[in-house]
Amino acid sequence: MTNTDKTALRTLLRVRRALIDPTGHGFHRSSRQGRRAPGLSQHQVDQLLHRTPGTYRRLESGAWPRPDTGFLRDVAMLFALNEQEWVSLCRYAGIGDPPGPLTARSGKEVPGVWQEAIDGMTHPAYITDASWELIAHNDEFARLFPGGEVPTNTMRWMLLEPQGREMLIDWDTAWAPLVVPQLRAALASRSDDEVLxxxxKDVLADPQCAPIWESGGAHIHPDGDERPIRHAIDGPGWVTMCAAQPMAAPGARMIVLVFHAGARRSHTRVPVLRAP
Known part of the structure; x- marks a missing residue:
């Protein structure tokens, strides 16, 4: 942990600790001379988290090189950190990215302005939550599907629904082996997610998906991938996927599909972009 990280950690924790009213946790403010700093004291944090005196002070001072993840999570919950602050807390504390989301609600919602953002895109675009439940999509995305009927869960549609296997050309070679590992990776960090x-369970019960799952494939990121698809209106073609994650919703994803019609690749792939 660098000195800069220690300073950032101390600032984050002090600011959030100062926002918590001790009386809301059963502590009484003293009317006598003494401590007048706002918020919970370090000792009160230890009491609330059932830790020995001095435990929290070690964290806030930066004297704990690699603090216990469980304690970090308890502190984050007590201080009502959001997901971005939870990531910052773990990084500043020296453990890197957190092992999973802070709450079960994480990755299940995005700011409403995202709908306006994808409505302004000319390519098919959609947003799913951390369980691949469809949150938002634009009209171009709906055009991909017969009758404009979009799937409620894109992972289930890609792997298990007959329409998905028909629309996703070369499903067993170009799609499923690259999609199944994404589900496995999501479960590694969200093992309690009921939708996942x-x-x-359904993938393991499916005779076509189960062998792919058991093969242990490791491809987990669709960003930049190009795959064949059958557009409901424009016919066979290829989609190049641009994948991004809304920062306030870890695990959620925004996908933009750049579609090129034609049974064969007839377009030139754009080279990678770099700052000049």
Whole structure:
């Protein structure tokens, strides 16, 4: 942990600790001369988290090189950190990115302005939550599907629904082996997610998906991938996927599909972009 990280850690924790009213946790403010700093004291944090005196002070001072992840999570919950602050807390504390989301609600919602953002895109675009439940999409995305009927869960549609296997050309070679590992990776950080667990159960029960799952493929990121697809209106073609994550919703994803019609690749792939 660098001195800069220690300073950032101390600032983050002090500011959030100062926002918590001790009386809301059963502590009484003293009317006598003494400590007048706002918020919880360091000792009160230890009491609330059932830790020995001095435990929290070690964290806030930066004297704990690699603090216990469980304690960090308890502190984050007590201080009502959001997901971005939870990531910052773990990084400043020296453990890197957190092992998973802070709450079960994490990755299940995005700011409403995202709908306006994808409505302004000319390519098919959509946003799913951390369980691949569809949150938002634009009209171009709806045009991909017969009758404009979009799937409610894109992972289930890609792997298990007959329409998905028909629309995703070369499903067994170009799609499923690259999609199944994404589900496995999501479960590694969200093992209690009921939607993901149901998907896992159904994938393992499916005679075509189960062998792919058991093969242990490791491809987990669609960003930049190009795959064949059958557009409901424009016919066979290829989509190049641009994948991004809304910063306030870890695990959620925004996908932009750049579609090129034609049974064969007839377009030139754009080279990678770099700052000049």
């Amino acid at each position: 667990r149901r998907l896992e």
